Amino acid sequence: xxxxxxxxxxxxxxxxxxxxxxxxxxxxxxxxxxxxxxxxxxxxxxxxxxxxxxxxxxxxxxxxxxxxxxxxxxxxxxxxxxxxxxxxxxxxxxxxxxxxxxxxxxxxxxxxxxxxxxxxxxxxxxxxxxxxxxxxxxxxxxxxxxxxxxxxxxxxxxxxxxxxxxxxxxxxxxxxxxxxxxxxxxxxxxxxxxxxxxxxxxxxxxxxxxxxxxxxxxxxxxxxxxxxxxxxxxxxxxxxxxxxxxxxxxxxxxxxxxxxxxxxxxxxxxxxxxxxxxxxxxxxxxxxxxxxxxxxxxxxxxxxxxxxxxxxxxxxxxxxxxxxxxxxxxx
Amino acid sequence: xxxxxxxxxxxxxxxxxxxxxxxxxxxxxxxxxxxxxxxxxxxxxxxxxxxxxxxxxxxxxxxxxxxxxxxxxxxxxxxxxxxxxxxxxxxxxxxxxxxxxxxxxxxxxxxxxxxxxxxxxxxxxxxxxxxxxxxxxxxxxxxxxxxxxxxxxxxxxxxxxxxxxxxxxxxxxxxxxxxxxxxxxxxxxxxxxxxxxxxxxxxxxxxxxxxxxxxxxxxxxxxxxxxxxxxxxxxxxxxxxxxxxxxxxxxxxxxxxxxxxxxxxxxxxxxxxxxxxxxxxxxxxxxxxxxxxxxxxxxxxxxxxxxxxxxxxxxxxxxxxxxxxxxxxxxxxxxxxxxxxxxxxxxxxxxx
Numbered sequence: 001x002x003x004x005x006x007x008x009x010x011x012x013x014x015x016x017x018x019x020x021x022x023x024x025x026x027x028x029x030x031x032x033x034x035x036x037x038x039x040x041x042x043x044x045x046x047x048x049x050x051x052x053x054x055x056x057x058x059x060x061x062x063x064x065x066x067x068x069x070x071x072x073x074x075x076x077x078x079x080x081x082x083x084x085x086x087x088x089x090x091x092x093x094x095x096x097x098x099x100x101x102x103x104x105x106x107x108x109x110x111x112x113x114x115x116x117x118x119x120x121x122x123x124x125x126x127x128x129x130x131x132x133x134x135x136x137x138x139x140x141x142x143x144x145x146x147x148x149x150x151x152x153x154x155x156x157x158x159x160x161x162x163x164x165x166x167x168x169x170x171x172x173x174x175x176x177x178x179x180x181x182x183x184x185x186x187x188x189x190x191x192x193x194x195x196x197x198x199x200x201x202x203x204x205x206x207x208x209x210x211x212x213x214x215x216x217x218x219x220x221x222x223x224x225x226x227x228x229x230x231x232x233x234x235x236x237x238x239x240x241x242x243x244x245x246x247x248x249x250x251x252x253x254x255x256x257x258x259x260x261x262x263x264x265x266x267x268x269x270x271x272x273x274x275x276x277x278x279x280x281x282x283x284x285x286x287x288x289x290x291x292x293x294x295x296x297x298x299x300x301x302x303x304x305x306x307x308x309x310x311x312x313x314x315x316x317x318x319x320x321x322x323x324x325x326x327x328x329x330x331x
Numbered sequence: 332x333x334x335x336x337x338x339x340x341x342x343x344x345x346x347x348x349x350x351x352x353x354x355x356x357x358x359x360x361x362x363x364x365x366x367x368x369x370x371x372x373x374x375x376x377x378x379x380x381x382x383x384x385x386x387x388x389x390x391x392x393x394x395x396x397x398x399x400x401x402x403x404x405x406x407x408x409x410x411x412x413x414x415x416x417x418x419x420x421x422x423x424x425x426x427x428x429x430x431x432x433x434x435x436x437x438x439x440x441x442x443x444x445x446x447x448x449x450x451x452x453x454x455x456x457x458x459x460x461x462x463x464x465x466x467x468x469x470x471x472x473x474x475x476x477x478x479x480x481x482x483x484x485x486x487x488x489x490x491x492x493x494x495x496x497x498x499x500x501x502x503x504x505x506x507x508x509x510x511x512x513x514x515x516x517x518x519x520x521x522x523x524x525x526x527x528x529x530x531x532x533x534x535x536x537x538x539x540x541x542x543x544x545x546x547x548x549x550x551x552x553x554x555x556x557x558x559x560x561x562x563x564x565x566x567x568x569x570x571x572x573x574x575x576x577x578x579x580x581x582x583x584x585x586x587x588x589x590x591x592x593x594x595x596x597x598x599x600x601x602x603x604x605x606x607x608x609x610x611x612x613x614x615x616x617x618x619x620x621x622x623x624x625x626x627x628x629x630x631x632x633x634x635x636x637x638x639x640x641x642x643x644x645x646x647x648x649x650x651x652x653x654x655x656x657x658x659x660x661x662x663x664x665x666x667x668x669x670x671x672x673x674x675x676x677x678x679x680x681x682x683x
Contacts, residue, residue, distance in 0.1 A: 072483060125671045126625050128427060128483055129615075133671075136612050136664030143657035255491060258484065268481045300504060303495030310488040314480045 021316065022263060022280045026287060033291035040294055047173065051241070053286030054175040055234045057279060059257040060264075061182050062230035064278045067261055068190075069223040070203040070270025075116060075131035076231050076257065078138035080250025083108045083235035085142045088151035088245020091161070098161040102236050109232020110225055112138055117224030121217045142247035150246040153239060165240030175237050182230065187275035199223070204271025259306065260285050263313040265320075376673070377620065377637040384641060388648035395651055402530055406522075406598070408643030409532035410435075410591045411610065415617045415635050416536070416543045417587040420580035422615075422623050423557060423630040424573065426475060426482035428581060431588040431614060433493030434467050435607040438592025440500040443507040443602030446518070453518040460596070461589040467493055468585010472578035497604035508601040522597025532594045539587060544632040552576070557630060609660065616667035617642050622674065642666065 033040040059076055066073045087105040090096045096104075116134055120127040155161040167174040190196035202209045202219040209216050231250075238249050264281035266273025288309075292302055388395040414431050421428050442460035445451040451459070467489055474485040498504040509515070524531040547553040555569070556576045566573045596602055620641060621634025642663060649659050 074483075119668065119672070123672060123675050125668075125675060129619065129625070129667070129671055132612060132615065133664040133668040136609070136660045136667070140657045140659075140661035140664065144655075144661065148657070255487065258487065262484065268484060300495050300498045304492050304499065307488045307491030307495065310484065310491070311474065311480075314484055314488075315478060318478060318480065 019265070019277045019280055022265075022277065022284055026280065026284045029284065029287050029291060033287070033294070037291070037294045040291060045290070045294070049286055049290045050176045051173050052290060053282050054173075054179045055237050056253060056256045056260065056286065057179040057282045058182060058230050058234035058237065059253050060260040060278050060282050061179075061186050061275065062227035063257045063261045064264070064266055064273055064275065065186070065199070065223045066227045067266045067268060068199050068203045068270060068273055069220045070206065071120060071127045071220055071223060072268075073116060073131045073224065073227050074128060074254060075112065075135040075138065076227070076254045077250035077252075078135045078142065079109050079112050079228055079231035080235045080238065080253055081142035081247045082112065082138045082145075083232045084239045084245040084249035085146045085151065085247060086245070087236060087239050088153050089145065091153050091155075092151050092245075098155065098159055102161070102164075105236050105239070106229055106232035109228040109230075109235065111228070113225040113228020113231075116228070117221040120224065121220045139247065146245065146247050148247065150244040152244050155240070155243055161240045164236060165243065175241070178233065178237065182233070183275050183279050190275060200271050202270075203267075206270075255306065255310075256285060259310045259313060262310065262317060265317060267317075267321075268314075374622070374631070374634055374637055377622075377634065377641065381637060381641050381644065384644050384648065388644065388651065392648065392651040395648055398528075400647070400651070402525070402528065404643055404647045405533040406530040407647065408639050409530065409536035410594055410598075411613050411617060411643065412536040412636065412639040413532075413539050413587050413591045413594075414584065414610075415614045415639050416540045416632060417580070417584040418614050419618050419621070419623050419630050419632060419635045420543065420547075421482075421577075421584050422618050422625055424577045424580050425625055426577060426580070427615065427625075428471060428486045428584050429483060429611050430467065430471060430486040430490040430493060431584065431591075432607040432610045433490040433497070434464050434585060434588035435592040435595055435610065436604055437467070437493040437497040437500075438464050438589045439596035439599075439606055440497045440507065440602035440604055442593055442596045443509055444500050446515070447507055447509060453515055457518065457521070457593050460593045461586065464589015464592060465582060465586045468582040468588070469578075471585060472581035475581060476574045476578035494604070497602075501602065501604055504604060506601055506603045506605075509596075510600070518597055519600075520597075522594045522599075532598070535590065535594070539590075540632055540636055543583075547630070547632060612660075612667070613642050613646075613663060616663055616670070619667060619674075620670040624674070638670075 030041075039045055059080075063073070063076070083105040086108045087101045090104045091098055091101040112134060116127070116131055119125050119130045119134075153161065155165070157166075163174055164178075165175070169177060188196075190199065198209070198214055199219055201212075202214055202216050206216050234253070235249060239245050242249070260281040261273070261278050262268065263284065264273065264277035264279075266278065289302065292305075385396075394400050414435075418428060418431070438460045441463045442456050445456040445459055446453065471482075471486055471489055474480045474489070475482045478485075501507055520531055521535075522532060526534060547557050555571050556573075558565075592607075595606060599606070617638035618635050620638030621631060621636070623630035623634065645662060645666065646659050649662060
């Protein structure tokens, strides 16, 4: 009896979460694409699908955290560009070992996160303005430093960078393992640590968090730094896959990441959302892109569709909020 | 008058009086000192900044202060200025419009397509182009004001739709050149013509800036909103419809971006789907430089105009010095950051 009630509650909470709609959409897409195109469900295509979403997945993990604390960061593409150029610069131009390059790229991501955090949190400048400015500055820095050219990285088969780009472990691509690791970490921290639970408090009710003695500024600052770090790791994955570093490495990722996070039901005003929901939505977006590419839908149409999809996701989220609030009032 | 608060009434203590004084401090007499009045004007910092910039570029380049270059400068800042004027209203309402660059590109493609592909007359094409801008603006307004979607997310989505639609309008995403062979007196004059030596786009900008300035200072609707801004509590208390205003601001921004797109198509003689890339930064930076704040209640068209001139001069002067566009972007971003940081420090309160 107790177990039945518990099972029912799990069902209800899942039904009410945004993951419900995303899962259904994902299943429908899988069915449609496997009917429309014979090669969709082949292991080779699924392998490609998994790799193609890994970068977006990493960026979206950072965006989830930023939105949870009630901030927004639009400088992600600049972080990806700068980290990618720095990675190639350290390895190719200076000739340092790949490990140093990777650490350097992630450190640059953290550094930009620190700048964003300092200005938005310490000086209380609107985070959108701050990150809009750092977006321009660091895109410029990346373009300036690379001379608008792609810097080729020489990574022989078996080297560390090559492993990040093309290697696999137990038949699973290393890129996917990195993403899964980051998401498990994010999920664990958000759900089972005091720090993670406080993030929800800070995002959901900043004044209240201040009153109960939480240092709101600290949590927001840390979220910016982690956002930078995940973008740094994402740029390592991009560069390892493309085997070059260039200022255009991040194009389009911010838009995809924000769409995924909103689709996953993370609230734009902070305090609601989670790691798994975002990962599911990333999977949905990746499947959509992969399937549309297989069906040879033109990228321009995909661009228009992605804008419409983001609008749809936000509207559904708003309607769901209204519905939930009304039901809460009835109870 | 001022001493009244110190008089002890029966039953009150000195502590009460102090508390009362702290709660409502005596009003300060307005200063008669002309210098104090001048330095109170928020625009004085901008004027000094502009003077320093002009002096610097005049000394380092031989061509900056020539009439020819100033005419080029006036033409190029007017496109940013037209959109920045309307963006000031959006930002006073506590929102941002990131879709303007997409609208400019889309409008230029629509106009070029109508003239070249559909053989429409110049006037009809221009009107259609401006209307396209208005339609996207109305969509933005509906999404933000009516549905209550976060303006950054909503306009990011409409930016994507507008930009990719622009690419769809050209064959395989290519730009549509109009060519100089044919005579298009009306269309060419919009972007390239001059009246008494003043570029036509500059005149259009002056008209739009003046109209929005008149709206903000001389109409009740405009004044009320300038006072309340994006502060929803204040709006609730005064009974002002923030929703109506927000819708109006977004629609106007779309319209102005449409006008800007037509000028863009005329100046570059064609439609460019990848055009105006990153212009939203210059536009938003100009508005913030002009002292408009996202929290509402503060905003001035004069400030925005000065911001536009400063950013335009910065880019123009750096180009004359042979500094490439990437470094110009770094400079514009830095100016934006410095402007908001200066504003924060001037008003105090850096701690959370």
